[in-house]
Amino acid sequence: MKFTQFLKTKGAIASIFMGIFYAVAMLGIFLPGYTAIPGNIDKLPIAIVNDDAGEYGTMIADQLKENLPFEEVKTDLTNKRALEQLEENEITLVVHIPKTFSADMENGEVSSSIDFTVNEAGATVVSSSMTSIITQINNQLSAQFSQQTAQGVLMNFNVPEEQAADMAKMIETSYVGNVVTINDIPDGMHNNMLPMFLTMAGYVGAMIAAMQLVASFNESRGKASKTRLFVYVQLTALIIAVLAGLASMGIAYLVNEPSGELFLSLFGQQVLNYMVAFNFTAMFIFLVGEGGMILNIPVLLVQTIANGATITRDMMYGPYEWVSYISPMYYSVQAYFANMYSSISPAPFVWGMIAVGLGAMLINILLVAFVHKKVPLEASLVEDTKDVINNTEITV
Template identity: 30%
Template sequence: MFSALKALLRKPPTIIGISVALAFQLIFSLVWMTAYDGMNERTDKLTVAIVNEDGEAGKAIGEQLAGKLPFHLENMSAEEAKDGLTKRDVQMVVTIPATFSEQLQTAGGKPELSFTINESNPATIKSIMQSAANSIGSALNQNVTLQGTEAVLQQLKLPEQQAHKVAESLSGRVAIKTELLNPVDGMNNQMVPMMLVLASFVGSMIMAMNVQQGFGMLGAAFSKWQKFGARIILNAATAVVVSLVGSSMVMALGGQAAHGMLELWMFQALFLVSFMFLAQMFIMLVGPAGMFLNMFMMSIQLVTSGAMAPRQMLNSFYGFLGEILPASYAVDGLMNLQFGGPAVGRQAAMLALITAICLLVCLVITALRRSKPALQAASVPEPEPEAA
């Protein structure tokens, strides 16, 4: 047994397998621990829009919220806030209706504060903003309602101390209304963008290694440009077929598709072909060692894509990486197509640009690489005619 183990450990595939397992631990630990470090202290990168329809009274409430919330608050019109929320530039909208202060000062009135959250976001955004909405409602009920009711009672000539006691008994009048934009149907759908991105890139990594080995087996039977053309056709055709299987499985298992199955399929094919050329670029550049670079790419893209945590809360270094890697645009587009949101023209254009850059790098690598001329069939001399 030990002799077999000793012989096995001498084989290159065994050494490579152990090295890959070790590399996964090192790479993921390094990337994830540095990327998520200090994220909770960067909640000020999240934006909450205040839509004030109640004039000066609403302005005072907005100022009170600004002093208590850890987010970046901006005053916006209703249209600006909705547009920002749809594009994920704004994480929550707080609307102070025109009748808020009037209802607050009316006996038996029920002032209402409206919160709008876009569920087409990482799950952490919904959790953070719903918690914030509850905190805001609680704070307003303890402060705004108490102060407003006390002022009204004093105007009715009640003694200050008695007015304060009555106001405390009436606190809790502010109603909190939470509206969800682009609702997500269950946790299974919430995880689809991350699942499709992860499955697509891991598949592209493994495909890159095997395709490169396949081209190596062809030897000098074909020129380097014939192989390069075959690579392009193979990637495009594989992306179309594989994405059809992936999107069909999602839909068959109850997945959402606000923009329809066809757009989901075509968009997945686009980011899948982008992943393929990115993964193959590193393999073509440094050979089998490119697998380790692809591990880095997978780990970094899972962190920076915005599928698990909002990109706004990442540090500037990882935020920059998210802007230049395809997974960020894949997740944005998938959320729009699945749950609802604007058209994915910008995301598709960025994925096409990244694909073109990777393809150009692959073309340069191919041009600089020497290759043996394609083998030609040996000509067989024709027999000479026999003399008569």
């Protein structure tokens, strides 16, 4: 066989096609998707809570609202409600000006501070971006507010200019930008990325299994009814889900060492994640056969952005945000964040996963029922069935 003949084989042609297709799909999906960082930082909602009745608090709140690069700044929330929304990742930063701030600043109280609270149990870009923005805010307040404003106030009380300048420097050092984090994630990128890695491990394994098990379904046609074969496929996927879930937990507990109390809930979610991903990816295989993998690959790549591990829905471009609402990966990642690192319940995300999985399974049932034509049972199976019936009659 000549090399040119080899290149014309089905395997060579498929490999060439997939190599080009995967490169185009990956770069064509990833690069536009990640241009949202930092371009869409302004889409993140924040809250400014001003409990200070003095002029300093109002001035700072107005200045922050005007100068911060955010389109949505909530100013009508109590601090308690703002922190609740932060916990649920409905907002990404809470700036709280305490009610004694003006009085403390005028008196040079060292304890005077503004609280900047961020939630670490969420998209990676959010916490890092907020930390950078908080640093800039504190630098600006220290440079523009503390010394100049304090000096002006002191001079109004007939304090000599030189003495006012010295006192202003003291007041400047009394300002503290207090950075508060809730739901701290243990140090190490492996901890921050664990929700995504667990989800990806289950999803990719389920996608490959969908291709192989649906192929077995098609090869076994005529040996059993479509209904029985479909049940066999689901049972096999469930067995794999349990085994793969145990393997996933083994690695996760060996490397990341999460709480032992979470084992059953994490294991249960990983099994659910696998089954939902299996039925979700099997839709394309049941629909168009092995060529469904060509559809599954870009769907997978889109979900790596739309799952919310790196950027939030608020920052996503429209197509990625739309996908997140039907994405098994989004609900899985958010459920893992809530379960492992947050104090909110993962139940809404788990139910979201279940809804996607049931919808995908229903579509698969319809595809098997109406797209896959009936195949007559093999003659040997028919004869075996007759023998069983006859033997039963004789026994009776």
